[in-house]
Amino acid sequence: MKKGITSALVLMVSASMLLAACGGAAESKTDTGASAGKGDKKATINFVHWRGEDTESFKSIIAKFEQENPNIHVDMTVYSSGDPYTNGLQALILSGEGADVFASAPGAQFTNLLKSQTYEDLTNAPLLKNFSPDLIEAGKADGKQYAIPYQLVYNVPVYNKGMLDKLGLQPPKDWDGFLAMCQKLKESGVTPILYGYDVTPGQLINTLVMNNMPDKDAFPKFQTGAAKVTDPWFVKTLEQFKVLVDKEYIQKNATGTKYEGALALFAQEKGAILAAGSYAMATIAKQNPNIVQGLLAPITTSAGDMKYEGVHTTTFMLGINKKSKFKEEAKKFVEFLTKPEIASQYANDTGQLLTVNNVKYESKELGEQGKWTTKKTVFQPRLTITNKKVETAVNESLNLIVSGESVQKTIAATQAEIDRNVTK
Structure with a gap:
């Protein structure tokens, strides 16, 4: 059984490398600081997502998080959206490490990850108080909150x-x-x-x-x-x-x-x-x-x-890998992203409306999008x-x-x- 899983993992990683070699959507990994040495008690968590255009904003936010949490280091891995992201994320999850906090899309991707028991149950997480309940429904299943939609699109x-x-x-x-x-x-x-x-x-x-x-x-x-x-x-x-x-x-x-x-x-x-x-x-x-x-x-x-x-759509759903060795550190990072001041920084850096309460929007584009919150949408x-x-x-x-x-x-x-x- 282990041999079969390992073979599948090798095939997926090889496919990602082939995409990069052919000029396709390649994986990028951003290390926001030096990795902890053997004698260091610092925990390293990996944040995986598909929004390469948000990298600089996340770098700044991660630096603030690490300053507040000196015993936690965050690596960031970014894939292009679509199949490259799905395949890359699955490879990391199958490996049992490398994806502590990750983003997913509602619908088929969320459902498939849920079936593989990937998500940590966040139903009672204190960070949920930072959201309007109706805007995070897409991350629920069977009455439990497994992922938290971060963006409102x-x-x-x-x-x-x-x-x-x-x-x-x-x-x-x-x-x-x-x-x-x-x-x-x-x-x-x-x-x-x-x-x-x-x-x-x-x-x-x-x-x-x-x-x-x-x-x-x-x-x-x-x-x-x-x-x-x-x-x-x-x-x-x-x-x-x-x-x-x-x-x-x-x-x-x-x-x-x-x-x-x-x-x-x-x-x-x-x-x-x-x-x-x-x-x-x-x-x-x-x-x-x-x-x-x-x-x-x-x-x-x-x-x-x-x-x-x-x-x-409420999307860019933040989840924590059930197999993560650093679940508490991962929860701290997700909770940090949901603080109104941090969410406001991310929103205005990237031009994205968010599901987080009390976010302050500054750009004219976000102002235009905000008008749609009063319209009848499906x-x-x-x-x-x-x-x-x-x-x-x-x-x-x-x-x-x-x-x-x-x-x-x-x-x-x-x-x-x-x-x-x-x-x-």
């Missing part, structure tokens, strides 16, 4: 407010208005929607379905066979998306454009809408401090039939799918349409992939 496309204002356009309130806006943008020589094939499908699918789906639990039914992508509401969603593609409201060569490239084009003001989410706003502002940003969700129904204005639909392969099949349906596939063939291919992976 709006999975709503970002738009260039200055560009729309110049053309006399306002965020539309229905589908006809959205198409009319895209047409005017195109006629003005502006690409209406910028699409990154590696990120956009998993983001845009949420706002496209939010008002089409019959109920907020529609997506999980795909994985049990209780619902199918051949159902009228999902067919309508893909048909509406195909209109955007056929009318060339999405940039050419979208299947060859990664998220980073689409974001750069948006920051250069070569497109009006970036099909991503609020998490992109801080990076955009760094690339172009003069751009004025907002959030704009396509409403796929009439204004009277609209149920939701947008989509939210928790990100695709993350209600707990079968990763089913989730991927649903997301990839948009990439099939973008690549030129018909709605009919896309539906057939998507349902076939789901059928191979549903729970009977």
Whole structure:
């Protein structure tokens, strides 16, 4: 048994090294200080996450933590998001060491880690008092708190407010208005929607379905066979998306454009809408401090039939490895991250809304995102799918349409992939 686990671990680590060698998303490890010597009583914990853009902020926060806790040293390991992170984290957890505090995403990733009994139970942890209970629900299972969502994200496309204002356009309130806006943008020589094939499908699918789906639990039914992508509401969603593609409201060569490239084009003001989410706003502002940003969700129904204005997610869920040799030290670090003054530093450094109480936000981007806390939003639909392969099949349906596939063939291919992976 041990030999099998070791072999699996070697394969996963080798795969990560191969990704790095091929120019893919590679692991990075940031050591924030000298490791403890043999005679030192200092405990070293490893903090693992996927947000490389937050590294400098976390370095500063870790330095403050170590100053307050001189007997604890924090190493930080960062992977790119998506499969590189999932594979890297699993490798560290399988090794039995190397991941004391780690971030996870709600949905399939959280569910899979929970099944492997990775999380320490935090139900009675004093640090929970720093959160609004309704904002940390995504980290609960069977009435227990296993992970703590740290970030509040709006999975709503970002738009260039200055560009729309110049053309006399306002965020539309229905589908006809959205198409009319895209047409005017195109006629003005502006690409209406910028699409990154590696990120956009998993983001845009949420706002496209939010008002089409019959109920907020529609997506999980795909994985049990209780619902199918051949159902009228999902067919309508893909048909509406195909209109955007056929009318060339999405940039050419979208299947060859990664998220980073689409974001750069948006920051250069070569497109009006970036099909991503609020998490992109801080990076955009760094690339172009003069751009004025907002959030704009396509409403796929009439204004009277609209149920939701947008989509939210509570994510970057902090957990403690049940197998950690330094659980108490790990809890101290997580609790430190939830202090209002530390959370405020992280929020303003990184441009992220947080679930922590009493955070003080300073940037105009965070101010814009804050307006959405009063809007009617639904928790990100695709993350209600707990079968990763089913989730991927649903997301990839948009990439099939973008690549030129018909709605009919896309539906057939998507349902076939789901059928191979549903729970009977």
